[in-house]
Amino acid sequence: MWWKSLSVVLIVYTILAGLLPPLKPGITRVAPESAHSGQVIRLQAYGYNSKYTGSDAKDIRFWLEYDSLHALAAQELRVLSDTCLEAVFTLPVRMPGTGQNAYLNAIIDHPKDGVSLLPGALELVQGDSAERVGADWGIGLVQDLHIIKDFTFPYRNVIYESIRNTYFHVPMWFALMFLFVASVINSVRYLRNGELEYDRRAAAYAETGLLFGVLGLVTGMLWANYAWGKPWSNDIKQLMTAVALLVYFAYFILRASFDEPEKGARLAAVYNVFAFASLVPLLYIIPRMFASLHPGATGNPAFGSQDLDNTMRLVFYPAILGWSLLGFWIAGLRIRYQRLEDKVLQIEV
Amino acid sequence: MKRFLTIILFMAIYLPGVMAQGNRDFMRETGKIYVVVGVILLIFVGIVAYLVRIERKLTKLEHQLKEEKQ
Incomplete structure (x- = not known):
């Protein structure tokens, strides 16, 4: 009967279309995983399925996001390999909100790969020194993201x-x-x-x-x-x-x-x-x-x-x-x- | 049927442990893609096991019919 053939066709399609397309690029982890506020850190981000060398370092943007309003932009950004980015961040002395520590999201926007996000990537602990670098949180930095439309499946942590x-x-x-x-x-x-x-x-x-x-x-x-x-x-x-x-x-x-x-x-x-x-x-x-x-x-x-x-x-x-x-x-x-x-x-x- | 169920359960519970031996965790490598392979294998084995069960019952029925004719 026709629907039996249809089931075979659909299952073959499911196996092929379910297994062959790649995942969207993602960030597996950043190193170091925690830092004190008021510090200048050199942060490495490790990508999954990413092609960081695919475009110029100056076109890649990298943020540490506190919440939807407050974020930090990377200062020097270097592409070490397809799956590794290195960037320098100056962490402000004070946190935007209350609390002694916060988990910052890492967001990388790449012109060809599109945007990828790692929630809670870096633990930021309130440092004790009150007067050091005078950087401050940027407001509304994370915008003009590249959304790539192609046949890829979402990247999810753990899964x-x-x-x-x-x-x-x-x-x-x-x-x-x-x-x-x-x-x-x-x-x-x-x-x-x-x-x-x-x-x-x-x-x-x-x-x-x-x-x-x-x-x-x-x-x-x-x-x-x-x-x-x-x-x-x-x-x-x-x-x-x-x-x-x-x-x-x-x-x-x-x-x-x-x-x-x-x-x-x-x-x-x-x-x-x-x-x-x-x-x-x-x-x-x-x-x-x-x-x-x-x-x-x-x-x-x-x-x-x-x-x-x-x-x-x-x-x-x-x-x-x-x-x-x-x-x-x-x-x-x-x-x-x-x-x-x-x-x-x-x-x- | 019971035996097949046991095999499937065994595969699901003990296989990960066997695979994880050694320094590298085979199942967690390359983005856990082997979990998907394992799931597809389990489904395939389960469906084939059920078909085998139907086939055995059919064979029994065929024998019964043959004996009756004689």
Whole structure:
């Protein structure tokens, strides 16, 4: 069928378009990582995917930003290599705000690479000497940034290249959702007219959905190990997802525990409706009510404009469709198998 | 199915530890790109495992049919 070919095409596209484009240039770290106010420091910034030699040092701009208003501009800027910049900063004696220390953002604007930012790059500690260099914070320095439009994915600290997991880990959950919806629709149909075919479909969709759920959980654990530090940190999203999957595991135990298939099918169908009703709060509502490491946890839907830019959307949406169609394809195989088995068993009886 | 699930879980939990041995952390090199490779592999292995399971059930059914005909 055409949609099976479409799923293959979309998944191939997802793998190619998800893996081949580079990340936008970023700053991995600056050295030194902390300084006293009133100091003159020579700061080195290390880039990722950057091509600093690609343009003249005088066209590159480098700031240390205190907040959206206050910033410092680099005085002497030298390009040491494609991935290393060196600049001199004169740190003012006083901080613009109150507090004994502050974390300054490093911002580099390159005519060809575009702008890159490292939040909290340099820790600035209030020094004790009151009279030294007389530099002051610049107001509204960070402007006229170069925004480069090309097919690249955003650079994010800690995550780096693993941002591409968005096209593989996340669609698992979309596929799960579509399959479980199909499952509950068929369960309701079965309850309304008692045809065994609908029960077969409901069971097959739930089973395939569960497969995608397990894959989503396991891939999430692998990703979490490198983004959050450990595979299982008892995060609310992880816990509630595990509960949701267990609810669906119980659906199959319930089905299997009846000798008469008709009776088991009816009870399983009722259970499926309740399982689906619990799925939505478990996956989408409760995790948003507590602090979570998972994106989209703090009130806003996951993959708002903060997590997903327009380039990523070009791969992400086809990925969802591709993986979901693959899920329905596999579920279709499962349904056809069950139909056959039921036929053979009826001959035997 | 259980065995495959165990294998997948094992891969997700213990593989990072095995990979991290030695001075260099293989998975964290080159911008953590191998995390993506690992995720794709896990999905591939998981889906193939499920297909193998369906195939085994089919084989069993075929044998049953054959015995009936004889």
